[in-house]
Amino acid sequence: MNMQDTWNEAAVRLDDAARERRGIAQFEPGAFDLARAYEIQRAAIERRIGRGERHVGIKLGFTSRAKMIQMGVDSLIWGLLTDAMIEEEGGLVDLARYIHPRVEPEVCFLTRKTIDGPLTALEAADRIEAVAPAMEIIDSRYLDFKFSLEDVVADNCSSAGLVVGAWSRDFDGLANAGVRLQFDGRDVQVGSTAAILGHPLRSIVQASRLLQGAGMSLPPGSLIMAGAATAAEALRPGVHVQCQIGSGAGALGRVAFLATGAGA
Template sequence: MIQVDELAERLDSAARASREVTQIDPEGKMPLEDAYAIQRASIQRRISRGARRAGVKMGFTSRAKMVQMGIGDVIWGRLTDDMLIEEGMATSFARFVHPRAEPEIAFVLKKPLSGHVTAAEALASVEAVAPALEVIDSRYQDFKFTLPDVIADNASSSGFVVGPWCNPRDDFSNLGLTMSIDGRVVQVGSTAAILGHPLRSLVAAARLSEAAGEPLQAGWVVMAGGATPAEWLKPGQYISIEMERLSVAGFHMQA
């Protein structure tokens, strides 16, 4: 029987101290529901210290990534307000262990959304959309982990940046985007890479969060998932996303 609280404390402490820990399930045999229980308990420790839930992040939203990991569904993690990096501002590299960034599109909800919903119902709950960046960071030693490891470690989510909010009624199904580091384009992609349409990620978020007893709430942000591969980050860099017809967003990674 797994020790949920003990493992949650280990991962939470590693995140707070920005240090590596050994894998908790190196053979990948842990049931995913147990991994999510560890994630939930770890985030609850953060909330007990004063953080507030801010939303949900989606992961493995690429079909190719699902096949690679041998799974048939996306994964998800929990966002808290202390993970937010204000657009255009700086965060410290010392906060992280193995930080990488990936470009995404973000939703903010104007009303609760839960259960098995249609794309139209999901869209009706959206207040606005925005270009966004997620900082993902595994706490595991040597950047080695299994699927249960990743889920337990909050699906590697560590920070997020959201650009200006835009009208969700404009078509965002296939918007071109670039991610740049210090002004040099390092990734080119499209929002269509997110499950074929980012709304499918929001539909999945509603289903999975409801199943966990934590339905999506008004005001929450949903990070739809990476539209391109992630890029490793270094101290002193400026990371930005530019999304067709929407806007730009970025942040500084301080030394």
């Protein structure tokens, strides 16, 4: 068996775990490096595309400097989004679709021009059509939500679902806007958009560099999930989940859903 067969087997293992909603053990330490982890990630997503899903964008991870230092890395990690991951804003999210889901408050961007090379901050703003409050549902396919850096990258950076609120063209309020994640009207996480690389728009610059390194591009109409503004919270059935970004006239807005079914 060659190494490519081994990587393909890893992709199948992760894809099957997601489809069957069951946790699996971590891979052996040193089984593959970070570059191979991204190959496994893409192979697993291509299996989903083969079943009829569509690429709709990317998500960024480790947008917090503290998290980078904690994990001993000097750059972001990223995963791929498909249309099957999108949950209805204001609707019901069936936790039975997931293994041990958690939710994070985020900012989501919608591209208006192709991103096919590294961008400056000014160029990045020109590529964006709109911005919205959002939440990402993360769901590691590994048992007990424990993994190495290579493991999590291979597992599409734990990306599983996303809920996106109303789109806005007002980018002025993105800097250091207050972020509140609420369960049943009670704050469970409070933070700031400044936790996302100091300013969420910087995620577009980083995304452009990551895309170039992978030989990929994003067409107009793609989503970019900029990264978590706070720590994640475990989901449970019956809880109403809401994210509010900003306040007053300059608020970006809110996004919400009701968790149903079985879950962690």
